[in-house]
Amino acid sequence: MIEVKHLTKKYGTHLAVDDLSFTIEKGRIYGFLGPNGAGKSTTMNIMTGYIGATSGEVIINEHNILEEPEKAKKCIGYLPEIPPLYLDMTVSEYLHFVAELKKIPKTDRDSQVLKVMKLIKLVNMKDRLIKNLSKGYRQRTGLAAAILGFPDIIILDEPTVGLDPKQIIEIRELIRTLAKDHTVILSSHILAEVQEICDDILIISKGKLVAEGSPEQLEDLTHGKESVELTIQADQVSVKQILSDISGIDDISWLNINENSCHIQINTSNDTQELCADLSLAFAQQKMPVTQMFVNKATLEDIFLELTGGEK
Numbered sequence: 001m002i003e004v005k006h007l008t009k010k011y012g013t014h015l016a017v018d019d020l021s022f023t024i025e026k027g028r029i030y031g032f033l034g035p036n037g038a039g040k041s042t043t044m045n046i047m048t049g050y051i052g053a054t055s056g057e058v059i060i061n062e063h064n065i066l067e068e069p070e071k072a073k074k075c076i077g078y079l080p081e082i083p084p085l086y087l088d089m090t091v092s093e094y095l096h097f098v099a100e101l102k103k104i105p106k107t108d109r110d111s112q113v114l115k116v117m118k119l120i121k122l123v124n125m126k127d128r129l130i131k132n133l134s135k136g137y138r139q140r141t142g143l144a145a146a147i148l149g150f151p152d153i154i155i156l157d158e159p160t161v162g163l164d165p166k167q168i169i170e171i172r173e174l175i176r177t178l179a180k181d182h183t184v185i186l187s188s189h190i191l192a193e194v195q196e197i198c199d200d201i202l203i204i205s206k207g208k209l210v211a212e213g214s215p216e217q218l219e220d221l222t223h224g225k226e227s228v229e230l231t232i233q234a235d236q237v238s239v240k241q242i243l244s245d246i247s248g249i250d251d252i253s254w255l256n257i258n259e260n261s262c263h264i265q266i267n268t269s270n271d272t273q274e275l276c277a278d279l280s281l282a283f284a285q286q287k288m289p290v291t292q293m294f295v296n297k298a299t300l301e302d303i304f305l306e307l308t309g310g311e312k
């Protein structure tokens with residue numbers, strides 16, 4: 001449905017998008033995930049024809065966004081990070097205005113605006129001035145404008161940013177409803193959000209695609225990244241000696257060492273339960289008490305931070 005090929009965008013000398021390529025298939029919810037400044041908005045702005053790329057191509061339903069912008073844009077509904085709302089219009093006036101801009105035939109406008117307002121649960125607010133709406137309802141109004149004309153693809157830039165938890169849940173519900181009939185692409189810097197609603201996640205860092213897959217596939221990246229942490233009541237020399245006879249140890253971090261106690265973390269690519277059993281047996285045989293032992297599991301958040309060079 002969308003093909004992005006070798007997209008690059010430079011702002012002066014700053015490389016905001018760096019040779020980005022990916023494909024969007026029909027009927028799925030995609031999440032662009034990345035820290036602030038990763039290049040998500042820039043990519044979305046290029047995909048929707050708002051700004052031009054320095055190089056590369058965007059093909060929407062077989063239409064190149066540069067060569068056939070009208071046909072390509074007709075397939076897309078876009079909710080930018082800051083929706084361009086006219087604050088002195090009522091919700092209904094604004095949506096009629098957008099319907100006109102989108103060239104929806106005059107005879108269909110009333111019914112389409114009503115249909116969209118029902119879908120987005122905006123009917124109660126239809127005569128309210130936009131400047132008097134809450135942030136959540138302004139976001140709904142922007143979303144309603146994006147889906148007028150019922151385009152195949154709906155692109156949402158940070159749709160839940162700045163909303164309270166109840167509004168976030170409502171907007172996520174709406175996105176799920178929209179995804180029944182549309183392909184949805186949304187951006188977020190919140191891992192839990194894309195994990196919860198997206199079928200596919202594209203992790204973007206410094207303008208590059210650093211990982212792609214379903215939440216489950218990305219979860220698989222955490223395998224083999226577990227460690228065992230333990231405290232042994234013994235001196236470092238004795239502990240080192242015991243550990244030298246145990247297999248499956250990749251490396252050891254000495255977190256805290258006293259005369260009679262060592263707190264360590266062991267990284268292993270082997271089964272951590274087996275390693276725990278070996279460790280407890282080996283120290284018990286030498287009558288060295290292990291006062292605590294647990295397995296640290298890597299989370300998707302650790303992987304995200306590792307891939308995007310962030311810190312907890």
Ligand SMILES: Nc1ncnc2c1ncn2[C@@H]1O[C@H](COP(=O)(O)OP(=O)(O)OP(=O)(O)O)[C@@H](O)[C@H]1O
Nearest residue numbers: 011014016034035036037038039040041042043189
């Ligand atoms: N018009 C512009 N002129 C110069 N630099 C820009 C411009 N727009 C964006 N940038 C820079 O390009 C980089 C990517 O910005 P972009 O807004 O695409 O990131 P983002 O992932 O959407 O981040 P955010 O979540 O903060 O919106 C950032 O370093 C940003 O400062």
